[in-house]
Amino acid sequence: MTTTARPAVSSSAAAQPELPGLRHRPLTPARVVLQVFLIGVALSWLFPLLWALFNSLRDYAYTSTHGYASFGGFTLKNYAEAWQRGNFTHTFLNSVYITVPAVLLTLFLASCMAFVLARFSFRLNLSLLGLFVAANLLPPQALLIPVYRAFRAVPVPEWVSDSGTLLNSYLGLVLINTAFQVGFCTFVLSNYMKTLPPELYESAQVDGASVLRQFWQLTLPLCRPALAALATLEVTWIYNEFFWATVLLQSGEKFPVTSSLNNLKGQFFVDYNLLSAGSMLVALPPIIVFFVLQRQFVSGLTLGATKG
Amino acid sequence: MTLTGPKPAARVKRTAEGRPAVPHRRLRRMSAADRVVVTLMVVVPTLFVLLLVVLPALVSVLLSFTRWEGIGGLDTIQWIGLTNYKNIFTIYPPFYPALQHNLIWLVFLFLGPTLLGIVLAVLLDKEVRGSRFYQTALYLPVVLSLALTGFIWQLMYSRDQGLINAVTGWQIDWYGDPRYNLWAVLVATGWQHTGYIMLLYLAGLKSVDPALREAAAVDGASEVSTFFRVILPVMRPINLVVLVVTVINSLRAFDLVWVVNKGRNGLEIIAALVTQNVIGEASRIGFGSALATIMLLISSVFVVIYLNATMREPK
Numbered sequence: 317m318t319t320t321a322r323p324a325v326s327s328s329a330a331a332q333p334e335l336p337g338l339r340h341r342p343l344t345p346a347r348v349v350l351q352v353f354l355i356g357v358a359l360s361w362l363f364p365l366l367w368a369l370f371n372s373l374r375d376y377a378y379t380s381t382h383g384y385a386s387f388g389g390f391t392l393k394n395y396a397e398a399w400q401r402g403n404f405t406h407t408f409l410n411s412v413y414i415t416v417p418a419v420l421l422t423l424f425l426a427s428c429m430a431f432v433l434a435r436f437s438f439r440l441n442l443s444l445l446g447l448f449v450a451a452n453l454l455p456p457q458a459l460l461i462p463v464y465r466a467f468r469a470v471p472v473p474e475w476v477s478d479s480g481t482l483l484n485s486y487l488g489l490v491l492i493n494t495a496f497q498v499g500f501c502t503f504v505l506s507n508y509m510k511t512l513p514p515e516l517y518e519s520a521q522v523d524g525a526s527v528l529r530q531f532w533q534l535t536l537p538l539c540r541p542a543l544a545a546l547a548t549l550e551v552t553w554i555y556n557e558f559f560w561a562t563v564l565l566q567s568g569e570k571f572p573v574t575s576s577l578n579n580l581k582g583q584f585f586v587d588y589n590l591l592s593a594g595s596m597l598v599a600l601p602p603i604i605v606f607f608v609l610q611r612q613f614v615s616g617l618t619l620g621a622t623k624g
Numbered sequence: 625m626t627l628t629g630p631k632p633a634a635r636v637k638r639t640a641e642g643r644p645a646v647p648h649r650r651l652r653r654m655s656a657a658d659r660v661v662v663t664l665m666v667v668v669p670t671l672f673v674l675l676l677v678v679l680p681a682l683v684s685v686l687l688s689f690t691r692w693e694g695i696g697g698l699d700t701i702q703w704i705g706l707t708n709y710k711n712i713f714t715i716y717p718p719f720y721p722a723l724q725h726n727l728i729w730l731v732f733l734f735l736g737p738t739l740l741g742i743v744l745a746v747l748l749d750k751e752v753r754g755s756r757f758y759q760t761a762l763y764l765p766v767v768l769s770l771a772l773t774g775f776i777w778q779l780m781y782s783r784d785q786g787l788i789n790a791v792t793g794w795q796i797d798w799y800g801d802p803r804y805n806l807w808a809v810l811v812a813t814g815w816q817h818t819g820y821i822m823l824l825y826l827a828g829l830k831s832v833d834p835a836l837r838e839a840a841a842v843d844g845a846s847e848v849s850t851f852f853r854v855i856l857p858v859m860r861p862i863n864l865v866v867l868v869v870t871v872i873n874s875l876r877a878f879d880l881v882w883v884v885n886k887g888r889n890g891l892e893i894i895a896a897l898v899t900q901n902v903i904g905e906a907s908r909i910g911f912g913s914a915l916a917t918i919m920l921l922i923s924s925v926f927v928v929i930y931l932n933a934t935m936r937e938p939k
Contacts, residue, residue, distance in 0.1 A: 350747060354754070357744065358761035361815065365764060367787060368776050384779075385790045425672060428665035436662065444670065450927045451677040453868065455875050457895040458916035458923075460902055461687060461694075461909055462680035495676035498669055507861045527658040531665075545827065556769030558879040563903060574769045578883060588785050595775050602767035610760075 365599070372592035379589060394593035402576070402594055408601070411555055411572035413486045418493040419550045423543055425494065426501030431531050433502070434509035435517070445506060452499025456559050463492060467564060484565055492564065493554050501546050508542040509535060548609045552602040573598050681920055687913035694909045708914035719915075722892040725806055726922075729813075729893070730874035737814040738870045741821025746851065748822070749829040759826065762819040770816065770879035777812040802890025809880055809891060817873055821866055828862030829855065871926045875919070894919050 371384060378389025398404075433445050467482040477485030512535065520530050536543070561575040568576065577598060654662070688708055692701045712719050744762065748755050765773065780787050781798035789796060798808040832855055840850040856863070878895040881887045887896025894915060901912030 350752065351754075354744075354747065354752065354758050358758045361765065361819070362761045364776050364780060364815065368779055371779065383790060384785055384787060425669040429669040432662055432665050444666065446931045447670075447678070448673055449868075449931065450924075451673045453872055453875075453923055453927050454677060454681055455878075455895055455916075455919050455923060457878060457898040458684055458919045459677065459680035460899065460916070461913060462683035463676065466680070491672075492676055495672045498672060499677075502669065504865070526661070527654070528661050552767045556767075556772075558769060558771045558882075563899075574771055577769075577771050577775065588779060588782070591775060592779060595772055598772050599768050603764065606763065606767045 368592045368595050370592075371589050372596045374589055376587050376589045384588070394589050395597065398590050398594040398597060401590075402597070404573070404597055407571060407573045407576045410486075410570055411574070411601070414489050414493070414561070414572055415551060415554045417486075418490045418497070418554045419547060421490065421494045422497045422501055422550055422554075423546060426498050426505055426546075427536060427539065427543070428531070429498070429502045430505035430509055431535055434506045434512075435530075435535075445503070448499040448502045450499075452496065452503070456496065460563060464563065484567060484570065486570065488564055489561060492560050493557060496560075497550055497553065501550070504546060505539060505542055508539060512538055544609060548606060551605050555602055573601075684913045684916045684920065687910055688917040690910045690913075692909045694907045704910070708911050709918075711911065712914055712918070718888075718892045718897055722887075722894045722897050725891070725893050726874065726877070728806065729810065729877050730871065732810050733814065733817055733870050733874050737817040738821050738866065741818045742825050742866070744818070744822045745825035745829060748826055759822070762822050764819070765816045766819040766823065768816070770813070771883045773812050773816055774809075774880045774883040777808070777815075781808055799884050800889070805884070805890045809884060813873070813877065813880060817870070820869065824866055824869065825859075825862060828859050828865075832858050868926075871923075875923050875926075894922075 371379065372394055373390050373392065375389040375391045375393075379386065382388070429444075429448065433441055464483070467488050470482045471480060472482055472485060472487060474480065476487055479485050482488035482491070516534060516538075517530060520534055525534070555572070556574050557572075558574050561572050562578070565571055565575070577594075687701075689703060689705060690701045691704050691707075741762075744758075748758055752758070768776070778786070778799065783789060783795060783797040783800070786798070788794070788798065796804060799805050836854050836858065837850060840854050845853070876895065877893055878899070881891045881893055881896050882899070885891055887893055887900065898912050898915045898919065901908045901915060
């Protein structure tokens with residue numbers, strides 16, 4: 317793919333090999349309409365977030381006298397107050413304890429499963445993929461009772477969780493998140509792996525590489541773009557997961573950021589500036605993850621076209 | 625699972641001979657160590673799914689035929705046949721509104737945000753100046769939780785302090801008034817859904833072999849017919865993902881509604897009804913499970929449609 321990339325790629329284009337004649341287009345009326353439409357959509361999509369950011373930076377006394385559709389009264393103290401009242405140090409750490417292991421475990425298990433499904437033909441191949449996809453589609457609320465009861469009944473050692481059972485433990489939440497996400501990741505990864513050229517494996521087999529080595533040194537590196545995209549999605553999804561954390565971690569002590577939001581509602585709802593600051597704090601980690609991985613994302617996604 | 629059968633070698637060989645068309649996917653030359661590795665790679669993820677998703681789903685179905693307060697042991701469970709279902713369909717007022725709201729949710733997501741996301745992806749896939757900025761703007765809401773989305777839109781929707789009423793001078797309680805709150809919540813959901821679909825579709829479009837487009841251009845095909853005749857068929861896997869994601873999102877609609885008012889007063893949806901019956905003041909586990917089973921049945925319709933489409937894919 318690199319050999320086809322043209323040397324003079326414009327800065328806005330993301331390393332995408334371009335078609336001749338598509339660059340340096342004249343500014344036709346159609347293109348003006350397109351740009352106006354896209355700017356309109358982009359700005360209206362950003363607006364609710366910018367509005368929250370704007371108000372998070374304003375003093376409550378100022379906005380309550382001048383109304384929210386005003387300008388002025390800027391301050392940073394909402395953030396300090398929201399951080400302290402929301403106990404964010406604690407809840408952010410809880411989110412890390414749940415999200416990081418769950419994402420790693422999900423991607424690892426999904427890669428294993430997808431590798432076998434994409435690479436080999438055996439009789440239950442299709443049925444297993446079907447099972448995974450189907451499981452991923454089930455609404456979590458429909459499984460609430462049995463999962464809750466089972467978690468309450470399964471004992472875990474003290475060093476794993478002070479609650480003594482899977483209920484009210486980080487481990488339990490990691491397991492249920494993994495089980496729910498592995499289907500989607502397997503589906504995406506196996507689709508991706510099926511696009512890899514079979515000749516790769518043929519030569520590896522001639523060289524006598526074991527299945528494990530083929531998986532680890534051949535398939536996984538080639539799947540890096542898909543894994544990066546999935547990692548971004550899964551980090552945001554699991555960090556944002558609300559339902560299971562709310563019902564399976566009943567003590568507020570272990571609540572991740574997203575579930576603790578609802579507890580804050582009571583104290584924040586009278587003060588919209590504080591609410592905005594709290595929202596911005598909760599929004600920040602996934603936004604940072606997205607921006608950090610975005611470059612890998614874009615270059616990776618274009619790499620999907622490479623077929624050896 | 626043929627791998628763990630009584631005579632793995634013989635069975636595998638037969639499979640291999642039965643499918644001469646796919647020589648690169650044979651298990652024939654596998655060593656014993658390789659077979660163990662492959663088996664583990666399949667069995668461990670499968671156990672996760674079976675124990676934590678499939679089994680609980682089946683137990684939910686069983687519990688739906690019982691009456692249980694959830695307090696005593698398993699021996700206090702009474703089998704009552706179809707009574708729970710009969711009650712849901714006859715004397716449970718929120719059920720039909722909830723069904724209708726879930727359906728509106730799905731149709732709205734399809735006709736609005738999903739199509740818009742696809743159109744935006746197609747537009748952004750061309751070389752548009754500022755494409756990265758547009759993509760980022762659209763994707764930003766996707767990285768936020770639905771619970772947080774509810775909070776952020778509260779700043780728009782609030783009757784006394786919201787922006788909409790401040791600008792228009794109306795006195796509408798957008799989240800509270802049952803005439804408007806479903807649509808208010810749908811707009812907030814759509815704000816997220818559009819960017820996600822755009823991202824998925826754009827990723828798919830970027831992975832289409834540029835040679836295909838070049839060939840179509842050389843043959844003199846217009847951009848529109850290139851898209852419909854060349855790009856769209858190649859995008860089949862992504863089209864399926866988009867379909868599935870839209871259905872998942874509308875069936876799993878829960879967080880936003882729960883944060884707003886726990887699914888009452890115009891915001892009834894099935895997921896919220898299940899949860900209300902289970903963790904509400906009166907825990908009616910059998911009744912809640914019957915609602916859960918109805919949810920499972922509805923989703924299984926989409927699962928079957930979806931799996932059918934996947935199975936027909938040429939191997």
